[in-house]
Amino acid sequence: MSNAVPDHHSPLIPPTGASNVSVASEVKFAELCGLLEKIEKTHGNDKKKHVLKGFVDKWREFHAEIHKDDGEEIEDSFYPAMRLLLPALEKERVAYGIKEHTFAKLLIEVLCLGKDSPDANQLLHFKAPKNARADVVDFASNAYHVLKRRCPQRGSLTIEEVNSDLDAIAANNVSKAGKDIVRKRLLRLVTSLSAIEQKWLIRMVMKELKMGLSQTSVLSVYHPDAEELYNVNNNLEKVCRLLRDPKTRGHEIGITVFSPFTPMLGERASPDKIEKLMDNKPYFIETKYDGERVLLHKKGDKYKYFSRSGNEYTQSFGSNIFEGTLTQYIGNCFKPHVEECILDGEMLGFHVDTKTFGTKGEQFDIKSKDVLDRTGYQPCVQVFDILLLNGRVLTNTALKDRLPILEDAFTPIDGRIIRSVYKRASSNQDCADALNEAIDNKEEGIMVKLTDSVYKPNTRKGGWFKIKPEYIGGLMDELDVLIVGGYFGVGHRGGLVSHFLCAVAVSDNDDSDEEKKPTLFYSFCKVGSGYSKKQLQDFNTQLAEHWKVFDKKKPPSHLELASGFKEKPDLWLPPDKSCVLQIKAAEIIESDRFKTGCTLRFPRVEMIRNDKPWYQCMTTRELQDLREKSGGKLAGSRFELGEGDEPAKKKRRAAPRAVRPTLMNQFQAADVSNITQVSRVLQGKEFCIMNGPLTLSKQELEKRVVELGGLIVQNPDTTTLCVIAEKVNVRVNNLIKKNKYDIVRAEWLVRVLDAAAWIKWSPSDMIHITQTTQQVFDKDFDEYGDSYTLNTSEDKLRTVFEAMSNIPEIHQDQIAEIEEEYFPDESPYGLFRTCRIYMDSNIVIGDPKSPIPNCPLDLLQQEIRFFGAHLSPTLDPDVSHVLVHTRDISRVGTMKELRRSRRQKFHIVTEDWLSSWLYWKIAKSKASRRELTKVVFLMSSNRYSANVTADDCVQVNMEEVH
Incomplete structure (x- = not known):
C-alpha cells in the first residue's frame, strides 16, 4: 500500500507564464490524498494539525508565486481543497445522491464485476460479520481492497478536475437523463485515480473523512478566525477567500442582511441546576415551541428567510409583500423606522380553525406552498431575538437590552408573527414551575437565558439553556x-x-x-x-x-x-x-x-x-x-424539587385532569354535555369523526351530530355506522386496511347537517367501502357511480365523467357502427359521423366587398359537429368533404386541382347540401317533436323554416359543386 501513497511533500512548482491558472488546477488530487493518509496515521491532534499546516503553507506559497503579478481581487483560494477536507460543510454541492449501496452497484457496473463474484459480494455486503475485516472501518476502506488490484498506482487528475467531476455528479444525479453523465464521470474517476485516492474520494462523497481532525481543528489551521467567520456566513468559499492571508484578522462579527449564518444554540440543562448555571443571577424563561428555526432578514421591501443550517426558503415564504405564504401578511407590521433588520425565531404552523400551534409530530411541511390547503396550517413566525437594526449589529448587546429594541420593531399579528413572552426568574423553583406548566400544556419545553447574555452565532456556550421533559429521568412515559x-x-x-x-x-x-x-x-x-x-x-x-x-x-x-x-x-x-x-x-x-x-x-x-x-x-x-x-407527547409526570434544591426522586404521577388536557385541541372530543337535541334525524346512528374540513372542525361536527340525535365515539366498533374523514391520515389508512368500516367523506355529513335530513350515501361520497355496502351500491349504481334511479345534477355528472376518464377513446367509425346497429332510422345525430369536413370559411369579416358581414359557416361548423362530423383545421389527405359558402366560391377551382392530385378524393359541397340532408333525415326519422325542435333551433341561421317537409327537402339542390 505504501507504493500507492503519494508524497504530499513533493514540491509545488509553478508553471512559467501561468498567471491565469489556479493552484487547484496544478496540484494533483494524489497530493491531497497523501496528506489525508498521513494525517490518519499520525497520532495526536497537535501532530495531525502540524501535518495539515505544512500542506496549507505550501499551498499559500504556490498561490503567491503564480499570482504575484495579479491584482488583489482574485477568486483563487484554498477553497477547492477545503471543500474536500470538510465535505459536510459544503452546502451547495453535498447532494451527490450516492450512498454505500448505490456506490457499490455503480462500482460493480463500472468494473464489470460478476454479480455473484466475491468482490461484488464484498462491496454490497461489507457490513456482514463474515465480510468484516480488522482494517475495514467503513465502505471506503472496504472498496479500497477491491479496487487496489484494478487501478493505477498513481492518479492523473488534479484537484480541480476531481471537483469538476463531483459537481457534475451532484448536478445530474436527480434526473434519469443525467444517469449516463454520472456513470461517465464515475468511470473517469475510477480509471484515473489510484485505489488510495478512491478511498478518500468515496469518503468525500459520503461526507465523512474519518481522518481524526474535527471541523474546528481544520478551520483553525487555515486561520484562527476561520470558524468564527464561517459561523456568521455559512459560506466556506467566502471564508477561504477573505482569510487567504494569514495575517488578516477578523474583526467584529460581520453580520449583514441577506447573508446566512448559524444562529446561537442552547445547552441541555435541568431545573435543579439552573441557579448554579446562572451563577445566582436573574434569568429569562420563555416557552420552547416545536417548530423550525428561522432567521428573517428584511431590507426595505425585500425579505429573505434562512434555516438554522443556512438553507434559504424565501421562495416559499415570500421575498416581498405581494407574494409568499407569510411575507404578504406581515409586510405592514414593521414600524416606520425599521428599514432593515435580522430577526431570530421559530417558524411554526398555526391552525386557522383551532387557533393552536402544530408540532413536528404531525409531519406537515410548513415550507410547502400549499400547506394551508392540505393541512389547515399557515406559517407563523415566533420572534425571540433581534440581531441587527438599520445597519447596527446588536450581537454584543445584552439580551435585556435587545428585548426592548425587539418590542419596538414590529406589531404582532395573531397567527402570522408573534413575539416570544419572556418571564423573569431567579430560582430553581421558578424554573421547575415553568417546566411543569409546559408539560401540562403539552409544549416541547422551555428556554432559559441569562439576562446579560450576548449573541454568539453557532455556539452553545453563551448562557442559553433548553430544558425538555425527555432530558430529565423519570418524567417520560x-x-x-x-x-x-x-x-x-x-x-x-x-x-x-x-x-x-x-x-x-x-x-x-x-x-x-x-x-x-x-x-x-x-x-x-x-x-x-x-x-x-x-x-x-x-x-x-x-x-x-x-x-x-x-x-x-x-x-x-x-x-x-x-x-x-x-x-x-x-x-x-x-x-x-x-x-x-x-x-x-x-x-x-x-x-x-x-x-x-x-x-x-x-x-x-x-x-x-x-x-x-x-x-x-x-x-x-x-x-x-x-x-x-x-396526543403523541410522552411527558407523563411533573418535575419536583427536593429540599435544599436537590432534585427529589421523580414521581410518576399524572397531573390533575382538570388542569391538564389529555389531547391537543384539534384531537380532543367535543364536550357535548350541554348540547340540546333539536331533531331525531340521526337518532340511533353512531359516528366516529376523525377530522373535518377547514370550515368545520372535528368538535363542531360532533356537536352538530348530537344536536340531530346522533351518537359520537372516538374509536369505531361493531355498532358504529361509519367513520367520517376529510383527509386520509395514518389512522384512517389503518382503518382502511382493516376493511371493517365504511369511511365517508366529511362533505356528506355536512350536507346532512345543513339539510337536517337523511341523505343516502353514493359511491362519490365514500373514501372506503366495505363489501356489504358495495353489494348495495351494485344494485343502485353502475360501475362509475351513476345512479340507475335518481335524477342527476351537473356536479354529479361531472364526478361520473371524471370516473370515466380512464376509458379508452372510441374511434368515430366505431361510434358510427354502434349507431347503425341500434339506431338505423330513428336518430339523425350520427348523420355525418364518418365525415371529416374542412370548412372553407375565408370570407373576410367586415369587408365591404363581401356580400355578407360574417361567414355563416362559422356557426354552421358547430351545428354539424352536433350531428357527428369531425372538423379538420386543414385540408389534409383524410378530408372527405370541403364545405364552401355559395356567396364565395372563388377557391373552388384551386380545390379541384388539389383533388385531382390526390389518391383519396374529397367532395366539394355548399351549405345548401348540408341543410337539405339534415332536414330530409329529420323528416324521415322517427325523431320526437322535442328533437325536431332542437335541431331546427340549432339551424336557425339557415334560410329554411321549421315547417319544411320531407318533400320540400328532396327538391333542394343536393348535387356537388362541379
Whole structure:
C-alpha cells in the first residue's frame, strides 16, 4: 500500500507564464490524498494539525508565486481543497445522491464485476460479520481492497478536475437523463485515480473523512478566525477567500442582511441546576415551541428567510409583500423606522380553525406552498431575538437590552408573527414551575437565558439553556417493545448488530386470556442509541446464534413491515428468542415507514428488560391508547424539587385532569354535555369523526351530530355506522386496511347537517367501502357511480365523467357502427359521423366587398359537429368533404386541382347540401317533436323554416359543386 501513497511533500512548482491558472488546477488530487493518509496515521491532534499546516503553507506559497503579478481581487483560494477536507460543510454541492449501496452497484457496473463474484459480494455486503475485516472501518476502506488490484498506482487528475467531476455528479444525479453523465464521470474517476485516492474520494462523497481532525481543528489551521467567520456566513468559499492571508484578522462579527449564518444554540440543562448555571443571577424563561428555526432578514421591501443550517426558503415564504405564504401578511407590521433588520425565531404552523400551534409530530411541511390547503396550517413566525437594526449589529448587546429594541420593531399579528413572552426568574423553583406548566400544556419545553447574555452565532456556550421533559429521568412515559430485527453497524461498530428494529404485538380481540401469547407483530421503530459499546457487544453475544438473514421474498410470518419494505432489517429474530427493550422518546409521530403507521421521535434505549417475557411487550391497542391519551407527547409526570434544591426522586404521577388536557385541541372530543337535541334525524346512528374540513372542525361536527340525535365515539366498533374523514391520515389508512368500516367523506355529513335530513350515501361520497355496502351500491349504481334511479345534477355528472376518464377513446367509425346497429332510422345525430369536413370559411369579416358581414359557416361548423362530423383545421389527405359558402366560391377551382392530385378524393359541397340532408333525415326519422325542435333551433341561421317537409327537402339542390 505504501507504493500507492503519494508524497504530499513533493514540491509545488509553478508553471512559467501561468498567471491565469489556479493552484487547484496544478496540484494533483494524489497530493491531497497523501496528506489525508498521513494525517490518519499520525497520532495526536497537535501532530495531525502540524501535518495539515505544512500542506496549507505550501499551498499559500504556490498561490503567491503564480499570482504575484495579479491584482488583489482574485477568486483563487484554498477553497477547492477545503471543500474536500470538510465535505459536510459544503452546502451547495453535498447532494451527490450516492450512498454505500448505490456506490457499490455503480462500482460493480463500472468494473464489470460478476454479480455473484466475491468482490461484488464484498462491496454490497461489507457490513456482514463474515465480510468484516480488522482494517475495514467503513465502505471506503472496504472498496479500497477491491479496487487496489484494478487501478493505477498513481492518479492523473488534479484537484480541480476531481471537483469538476463531483459537481457534475451532484448536478445530474436527480434526473434519469443525467444517469449516463454520472456513470461517465464515475468511470473517469475510477480509471484515473489510484485505489488510495478512491478511498478518500468515496469518503468525500459520503461526507465523512474519518481522518481524526474535527471541523474546528481544520478551520483553525487555515486561520484562527476561520470558524468564527464561517459561523456568521455559512459560506466556506467566502471564508477561504477573505482569510487567504494569514495575517488578516477578523474583526467584529460581520453580520449583514441577506447573508446566512448559524444562529446561537442552547445547552441541555435541568431545573435543579439552573441557579448554579446562572451563577445566582436573574434569568429569562420563555416557552420552547416545536417548530423550525428561522432567521428573517428584511431590507426595505425585500425579505429573505434562512434555516438554522443556512438553507434559504424565501421562495416559499415570500421575498416581498405581494407574494409568499407569510411575507404578504406581515409586510405592514414593521414600524416606520425599521428599514432593515435580522430577526431570530421559530417558524411554526398555526391552525386557522383551532387557533393552536402544530408540532413536528404531525409531519406537515410548513415550507410547502400549499400547506394551508392540505393541512389547515399557515406559517407563523415566533420572534425571540433581534440581531441587527438599520445597519447596527446588536450581537454584543445584552439580551435585556435587545428585548426592548425587539418590542419596538414590529406589531404582532395573531397567527402570522408573534413575539416570544419572556418571564423573569431567579430560582430553581421558578424554573421547575415553568417546566411543569409546559408539560401540562403539552409544549416541547422551555428556554432559559441569562439576562446579560450576548449573541454568539453557532455556539452553545453563551448562557442559553433548553430544558425538555425527555432530558430529565423519570418524567417520560417509557415503552416496552420487542426486538424483531437488526442492522449491521459500520466504523467502530463494524461486525456488530448496532441498530434494532422493534415491534409491538397485535392486539387480540379476545382479551379474556391474559397469558395468551401474541403471534403477530407490527414494526414500530428503529433504535440505535442509549447503550455503551460494551453493552452492545454483550447483547450481540447473547443474540448471535438466533439471528436469521432477512429475505424480503420470504419474510417471517410473525412480522409485518410497512408496504414496500420501507424499513427492511438486515436480520430478523424469532420472538421467543428475543427480548424486550425499555425505550424512552420525545413523542409518537406519524410515519409510513413502519406497519403501525407511527414511530418514535428521538428514541433511545433505557434498559434491557430481562425480567419481562417477550410476549408481554406493548400491544397495538396500548400504543393507540397512549397516543390518544397524550396526543403523541410522552411527558407523563411533573418535575419536583427536593429540599435544599436537590432534585427529589421523580414521581410518576399524572397531573390533575382538570388542569391538564389529555389531547391537543384539534384531537380532543367535543364536550357535548350541554348540547340540546333539536331533531331525531340521526337518532340511533353512531359516528366516529376523525377530522373535518377547514370550515368545520372535528368538535363542531360532533356537536352538530348530537344536536340531530346522533351518537359520537372516538374509536369505531361493531355498532358504529361509519367513520367520517376529510383527509386520509395514518389512522384512517389503518382503518382502511382493516376493511371493517365504511369511511365517508366529511362533505356528506355536512350536507346532512345543513339539510337536517337523511341523505343516502353514493359511491362519490365514500373514501372506503366495505363489501356489504358495495353489494348495495351494485344494485343502485353502475360501475362509475351513476345512479340507475335518481335524477342527476351537473356536479354529479361531472364526478361520473371524471370516473370515466380512464376509458379508452372510441374511434368515430366505431361510434358510427354502434349507431347503425341500434339506431338505423330513428336518430339523425350520427348523420355525418364518418365525415371529416374542412370548412372553407375565408370570407373576410367586415369587408365591404363581401356580400355578407360574417361567414355563416362559422356557426354552421358547430351545428354539424352536433350531428357527428369531425372538423379538420386543414385540408389534409383524410378530408372527405370541403364545405364552401355559395356567396364565395372563388377557391373552388384551386380545390379541384388539389383533388385531382390526390389518391383519396374529397367532395366539394355548399351549405345548401348540408341543410337539405339534415332536414330530409329529420323528416324521415322517427325523431320526437322535442328533437325536431332542437335541431331546427340549432339551424336557425339557415334560410329554411321549421315547417319544411320531407318533400320540400328532396327538391333542394343536393348535387356537388362541379
